Amino acid sequence: MTSPVPVVLVFLDPAFPGGRLADASQPQLMVTDQGATRGDGVFETMLAVGGNVRKIQAHLDRLAGSADALDLAIPGQDEWRRAIATALSEHRVQNPAPAGAGAELVVKLVVTRGAEGAAAPNCWVQVSPVGAGARRQRETGIDVILLDRGYDSDAAERAPWLLLGAKTLSYAVNMAALRHAHKQGADDVIFISSDGRVLEGPTSTVLLAHVEKADDGTSVKRLITPQLDSGILPGTSQGALFTAAKAAGWELGYGPLEPQDLLDADAVWLISSVRLLAPVNHIDGKPVGTPSVQKELTAELNELFAGIQ
Amino acid sequence: MTSPVPVVLVFLDPAFPGGRLADASQPQLMVTDQGATRGDGVFETMLAVGGNVRKIQAHLDRLAGSADALDLAIPGQDEWRRAIATALSEHRVQNPAPAGAGAELVVKLVVTRGAEGAAAPNCWVQVSPVGAGARRQRETGIDVILLDRGYDSDAAERAPWLLLGAKTLSYAVNMAALRHAHKQGADDVIFISSDGRVLEGPTSTVLLAHVEKADDGTSVKRLITPQLDSGILPGTSQGALFTAAKAAGWELGYGPLEPQDLLDADAVWLISSVRLLAPVNHIDGKPVGTPSVQKELTAELNELFAGIQ
Numbered sequence: 001m002t003s004p005v006p007v008v009l010v011f012l013d014p015a016f017p018g019g020r021l022a023d024a025s026q027p028q029l030m031v032t033d034q035g036a037t038r039g040d041g042v043f044e045t046m047l048a049v050g051g052n053v054r055k056i057q058a059h060l061d062r063l064a065g066s067a068d069a070l071d072l073a074i075p076g077q078d079e080w081r082r083a084i085a086t087a088l089s090e091h092r093v094q095n096p097a098p099a100g101a102g103a104e105l106v107v108k109l110v111v112t113r114g115a116e117g118a119a120a121p122n123c124w125v126q127v128s129p130v131g132a133g134a135r136r137q138r139e140t141g142i143d144v145i146l147l148d149r150g151y152d153s154d155a156a157e158r159a160p161w162l163l164l165g166a167k168t169l170s171y172a173v174n175m176a177a178l179r180h181a182h183k184q185g186a187d188d189v190i191f192i193s194s195d196g197r198v199l200e201g202p203t204s205t206v207l208l209a210h211v212e213k214a215d216d217g218t219s220v221k222r223l224i225t226p227q228l229d230s231g232i233l234p235g236t237s238q239g240a241l242f243t244a245a246k247a248a249g250w251e252l253g254y255g256p257l258e259p260q261d262l263l264d265a266d267a268v269w270l271i272s273s274v275r276l277l278a279p280v281n282h283i284d285g286k287p288v289g290t291p292s293v294q295k296e297l298t299a300e301l302n303e304l305f306a307g308i309q
Numbered sequence: 310m311t312s313p314v315p316v317v318l319v320f321l322d323p324a325f326p327g328g329r330l331a332d333a334s335q336p337q338l339m340v341t342d343q344g345a346t347r348g349d350g351v352f353e354t355m356l357a358v359g360g361n362v363r364k365i366q367a368h369l370d371r372l373a374g375s376a377d378a379l380d381l382a383i384p385g386q387d388e389w390r391r392a393i394a395t396a397l398s399e400h401r402v403q404n405p406a407p408a409g410a411g412a413e414l415v416v417k418l419v420v421t422r423g424a425e426g427a428a429a430p431n432c433w434v435q436v437s438p439v440g441a442g443a444r445r446q447r448e449t450g451i452d453v454i455l456l457d458r459g460y461d462s463d464a465a466e467r468a469p470w471l472l473l474g475a476k477t478l479s480y481a482v483n484m485a486a487l488r489h490a491h492k493q494g495a496d497d498v499i500f501i502s503s504d505g506r507v508l509e510g511p512t513s514t515v516l517l518a519h520v521e522k523a524d525d526g527t528s529v530k531r532l533i534t535p536q537l538d539s540g541i542l543p544g545t546s547q548g549a550l551f552t553a554a555k556a557a558g559w560e561l562g563y564g565p566l567e568p569q570d571l572l573d574a575d576a577v578w579l580i581s582s583v584r585l586l587a588p589v590n591h592i593d594g595k596p597v598g599t600p601s602v603q604k605e606l607t608a609e610l611n612e613l614f615a616g617i618q
Binding site for chain 1: 316318333335336337338339340341342343344345346347348349350352378379380417419421433435456457458459460461464467468469470471472473477478479480481482483484485486488489503
């Protein structure tokens, strides 16, 4: 068992324009909070580097979209930004020593429907260190297994109540899929739709790359991700990286993708806001891509990604 | 907005053999509790009548099954029973006046994976009054709409990580489906699989009945429910009622059922532990069953159900 992680906690509260600091080592939620009893709420997980939250606008926009899908009336983005600033500032006060230009922190935004009978959602910001596991997997890469997500790729469009494009607190299936992978000695999962399409990871977006030599000896690099209307979460990291890659001359592509496309790629990654680019080494035990190409492309994409604000 | 409901709260705690009483009007959960941040846990909702919890063994067994599906090592059933007794006894102390032979209470059992880094799950019992809405709907009946659940009826069997037979805290989709129904002026939902099979309600089991006149003038009553292997939660109320109905001479049947089977039935109900039998009056706006038969069968089944301990 790991010991509790030190967390800085700030609740959004109309009585406190900059947010209300609270002690995360003490209970702060009611047992009737519908986040706890129904997984009824939404969240975002962001990375702060040297005190700056990366892609903050994309995260706040996605949080607003998720809240809208669940009919949750949440505070405005300015209020969230102020609470985030309060939390990061408090973290600096509590941890003067380890902070540096490259210090990385996880900034999590959480909205629950509040306690039974509450007039407004319960909203907070929590700041904590990046886990060692995430950092290690950026370097070593990961082994994944493919798991059936149960939904076909049209479900999101015909059944909005399934909340497939919203980042809800109801992550029990995502967590069960990860445990299932760990029991098999794998690190992570790529979900496949019931009609055989590549979807996403439980907490990440799937990316793959192809490098093709043109007749004139130059090479064309193409970055591909599953199409959004298959019922996956729009990845803020994938979106930002695609923009940067396009500016750097990459071609971009969108699915539909099938499992064989992953095995045929020159490199595959799971990308997310905190772990960033995790190169996929094996899928269901089969080696993926070309190690030298994977290494080179990962370095290039990491550099592009490091320039994203 | 409703005002907070008075809740009696008892945590399961190895240091307190009968459970640890806590103040539910104060925060008792950490913000990092994985129930709140991931909907990662399981629950049961039971009805106590005159101080006795109905079908307690079936609920404790289902809780154990759900916990097992999520790899949660929860306390033994004796410990749960003692905590439940403590909570009910405390409720009697706090509410001496309204208690009577028929007084109804909701007894909820909740297990979360605990705060990040916790060594053991967080387990509690909460006791609160039955809401007026549930009681009213037993009498008036309900209008329901059919909604696509996104999964086909084989998903549960081939993909156990979807946790389809477990009662998890990740209920955001169930709640979204209910909101979708309310916006359309309906009271509740019956989920249909992507391959067109009748599944279950977001918080209930589907029952239907047929009454057939035999050649000799007697009538044969048949009670039918969707088959369990379609990925629905095993209903403790359905199970108990089937046993009682069989003893009273009913025939029993199990799906597969299609939406047309609901419209062709003499009566349809959603059955659950607290609301009990809620007669379905309309499905997608179409009248269901024969009102006089529905009324008669509901009375008969309610009487059978009242005899269940």
